[in-house]
Amino acid sequence: DLISMGANIFIADPHRVIVTGPTKLRAEKLFCKDIRAGISIILAALVARGTSVIENVEVVERGYEKIVERFQGLGAEIRRKESLNG
Template structure:
């Protein structure tokens, strides 16, 4: 319902739940112990529940922080992206990298967007064992030791997933077209450096 006159209000913008979720999944994939702050817990309720079901231990600290701890056994049967409150399609690719380290097969299903599984082709270059059922579904067989390769970024979230893959791979990984990643993650390499990652941005 409209009104005749508008007035100013003070409104707090929420933190980006996808960015926080990505860093939580970075911690999980690298088996690190990481405290992620400024997390919108309500928006990540199902992804966090799934992580616990998969075997990734974590603690919710206070109202907006998540402490991720190293897992001992990882088992992921299925990852299906759905609109909120489901697993966001924007986190599907990061979950996909995590699935390469899980025991047994994992079904990845993203029915929402075309081309969202293209990053999996790049993971296969690294030695992953991934088979495509159709443009929206793939089977990841793990665990697999990924090997460093030169990779191409096709979209924002897939590019972030390739960085995660590079962090857990043996050897050097080069991720091209990082302007895609910059659209959603500010100075991601600097923040990963603070966590101890051997990563740098280079000009070619």
């Protein structure tokens, strides 16, 4: 997901990646696969140019109570959009 946002990442092997920066990230439609990856893409989306949409953010919210409100309290432009399914 970070690569699709413009990050310069090279996967060296299953245990190592090489990240070259700084790089200007761009907004993307993203999907949280797990809590650690999810918080990483939320942070990346906050610094990316444009508006990102992050799906399946519930996996992050299970581990970080009131994550949206906490980021808003720090001045982040972030909001929760209710699912079309419910």
